[in-house]
Amino acid sequence: xxxxxxxxxxxxxxxxxxxxxxxxxxxxxxxxxxxxxxxxxxxxxxxxxxxxxxxxxxxxxxxxxxxxxxxxxxxxxxxxxxxxxxxxxxxxxxxxxxxxxxxxxxxxxxxxxxxxxxxxxxxxxxxxxxxxxxxxxxxxxxxxxxxxxxxxxxxxxxxxxxxxxxxxxxxxxxxxxxxxxxxxxxxxxxxxxxxxxxxxxxxxxxxxxxxxxxxxxxxxxxxxxxxxxxxxxxxxxxxx
Amino acid sequence: xxxxxxxxxxxxxxxxxxxxxxxxxxxxxxxxxxxxxxxxxxxxxxxxxxxxxxxxxxxxxxxxxxxxxxxxxxxxxxxxxxxxxxxxxxxxxxxxxxxxxxxxxxxxxxxxxxxxxxxxxxxxxxxxxxxxxxxxxxxxxxxxxxxxxxxxxxxxxxxxxxxxxxxxxxxxxxxxxxxxxxxxxxxxxxxxxxxxxxxxxxxxxxxxxxxxxxxxxxxxxxxxxxxxxxxxxxxxxxxxxxxxxxxxxxxxxxxxxxxxxxxxxxxxxxxxxxxxxxxxxxxxxxxxxxxxxxxxxx
Numbered sequence: 001x002x003x004x005x006x007x008x009x010x011x012x013x014x015x016x017x018x019x020x021x022x023x024x025x026x027x028x029x030x031x032x033x034x035x036x037x038x039x040x041x042x043x044x045x046x047x048x049x050x051x052x053x054x055x056x057x058x059x060x061x062x063x064x065x066x067x068x069x070x071x072x073x074x075x076x077x078x079x080x081x082x083x084x085x086x087x088x089x090x091x092x093x094x095x096x097x098x099x100x101x102x103x104x105x106x107x108x109x110x111x112x113x114x115x116x117x118x119x120x121x122x123x124x125x126x127x128x129x130x131x132x133x134x135x136x137x138x139x140x141x142x143x144x145x146x147x148x149x150x151x152x153x154x155x156x157x158x159x160x161x162x163x164x165x166x167x168x169x170x171x172x173x174x175x176x177x178x179x180x181x182x183x184x185x186x187x188x189x190x191x192x193x194x195x196x197x198x199x200x201x202x203x204x205x206x207x208x209x210x211x212x213x214x215x216x217x218x219x220x221x222x223x224x225x226x227x228x229x230x231x232x233x234x235x236x237x238x239x240x
Numbered sequence: 241x242x243x244x245x246x247x248x249x250x251x252x253x254x255x256x257x258x259x260x261x262x263x264x265x266x267x268x269x270x271x272x273x274x275x276x277x278x279x280x281x282x283x284x285x286x287x288x289x290x291x292x293x294x295x296x297x298x299x300x301x302x303x304x305x306x307x308x309x310x311x312x313x314x315x316x317x318x319x320x321x322x323x324x325x326x327x328x329x330x331x332x333x334x335x336x337x338x339x340x341x342x343x344x345x346x347x348x349x350x351x352x353x354x355x356x357x358x359x360x361x362x363x364x365x366x367x368x369x370x371x372x373x374x375x376x377x378x379x380x381x382x383x384x385x386x387x388x389x390x391x392x393x394x395x396x397x398x399x400x401x402x403x404x405x406x407x408x409x410x411x412x413x414x415x416x417x418x419x420x421x422x423x424x425x426x427x428x429x430x431x432x433x434x435x436x437x438x439x440x441x442x443x444x445x446x447x448x449x450x451x452x453x454x455x456x457x458x459x460x461x462x463x464x465x466x467x468x469x470x471x472x473x474x475x476x477x478x479x480x481x482x483x484x485x486x487x488x489x490x491x492x493x494x495x496x497x498x499x500x501x502x503x504x505x506x507x508x509x510x511x512x513x514x515x516x517x518x519x520x521x522x523x524x525x526x527x528x529x530x531x532x533x534x535x536x537x538x
Contacts (some may be wrong), residue, residue, distance in 0.1 A: 063449050159441035163448055
């Protein structure tokens with residue numbers, strides 16, 4: 001871990017115009033929860049799952065993770081300034097890990113944090129339920145960050161590939177082909193959230209709990225390894 | 241040009257065959273036209289590298305395949321009535337359209353701003369305002385072709401299957417008006433995002449997220465409000481997404497079928513949807529032109 005690199009990564013996330021895109025999605029999530037509560041006049045029984053699980057865990061969290069992860073690593077590779085960072089006598093794995101750490105922390109704070117707040121707004125009487133979703137979202141967000149670092153290491157168009165993974169693979173295909181739940185990060189998050197609060201059982205899906213935890217850890221480790229390897233073999237290439 | 245003068249000469253300028261341009265000078269209109277055509281072709285990757293053709297052409301194929309299958313089913317089973325719904329085709333294939341719009345808008349709006357080639361364009365007689373509008377027109381027509389072509393395939397397929405011509409023509413024309421509106425709104429929004437972010441990856445992400453998340457919010461809130469019986473709130477929320485906006489205009493004013501849960505049910509609401517549509521396009525174009533004029537002033 002290298003504190004300076006982490007600080008620089010944090011600066012590059014919030015120092016540019018990108019920050020309002022990062023803030024917009026969590027705010028939208030909370031705004032939606034408020035709107036639903038106002039519209040339904042306190043009777044939010046059926047709205048918890050569509051707002052928090054389908055929209056929040058399924059759409060807002062992966063998109064926040066994607067924006068954060070591509071923002072931590074992508075711009076420096078794009079404009080070539082990463083060579084100055086890589087020319088320092090620091091292990092490339094440490095560089096990758098420090099940046100990934102920032103991405104994970106920001107994703108957990110913005111993504112999982114907004115889910116907890118939205119959950120508390122929808123169901124103020126049951127903080128355990130909101131917290132369970134928050135923990136599930138924190139695990140899934142960490143795995144998402146690692147997965148997206150991996151994708152952006154494999155492809156130059158990390159953002160587009162990540163979006164296709166979230167929208168087409170998880171959103172479209174996984175709802176038809178149930179077997180794909182073993183490869184879907186949001187299914188891991190739902191399973192973990194479902195195991196923590198009995199009211200959330202219906203969203204958990206048919207997935208072994210141990211598998212959800214182990215698969216999340218495997219994704220995280222693979223993400224660190226692939227990103228570090230990519231940086232250690234980095235070659236400067238021209239723009240498109 | 242100074243003419244060589246008679247007298248004692250110390251040097252000689254040899255005529256080595258360079259000639260001035262003596263052909264026709266086509267003027268600003270021709271510049272705008274060729275910029276438009278180049279932009280339109282570039283949006284589909286024509287005139288660019290082979291890799292750039294891959295994505296738009298694959299997406300276009302993905303748009304056409306369902307239409308072809310529907311025509312085949314219609315012809316084999318002889319379903320000529322009530323089988324095709326031209327108006328809901330774009331909403332069904334929303335994901336493909338959104339990916340195309342988001343991926344190809346930066347081709348027209350980000351690249352020359354990012355590389356600095358914009359100052360070369362704007363140094364020529366074509367003013368910044370026309371440049372922005374021509375770029376927008378290229379993207380608009382590209383999206384129009386992208387959405388309109390499969391719907392036209394459906395229509396031609398219906399005619400060859402000897403369906404009722406007048407009924408299908410009416411439905412088809414109504415749907416095409418909706419598609420024109422949708423293309424204009426999408427081109428405006430994605431063009432604005434691409435011009436302001438300049439980075440391809442970020443522009444693609446922001447456009448897709450904005451379009452899909454807004455539509456997701458509309459569907460979610462409309463599902464809840466229709467459960468609660470709060471019609472007005474659902475109608476107001478429908479104004480937030482380009483797809484539900486155009487769907488509302490198409491369903492109420494043009495007599496099509498709506499694909500959303502709470503379509504506008506009175507002409508007043510339909511007109512409001514239409515006005516919001518046109519206002520979005522007008523305001524977006526104004527911002528775009530202002531942005532390019534600022535670029536020219538630099």
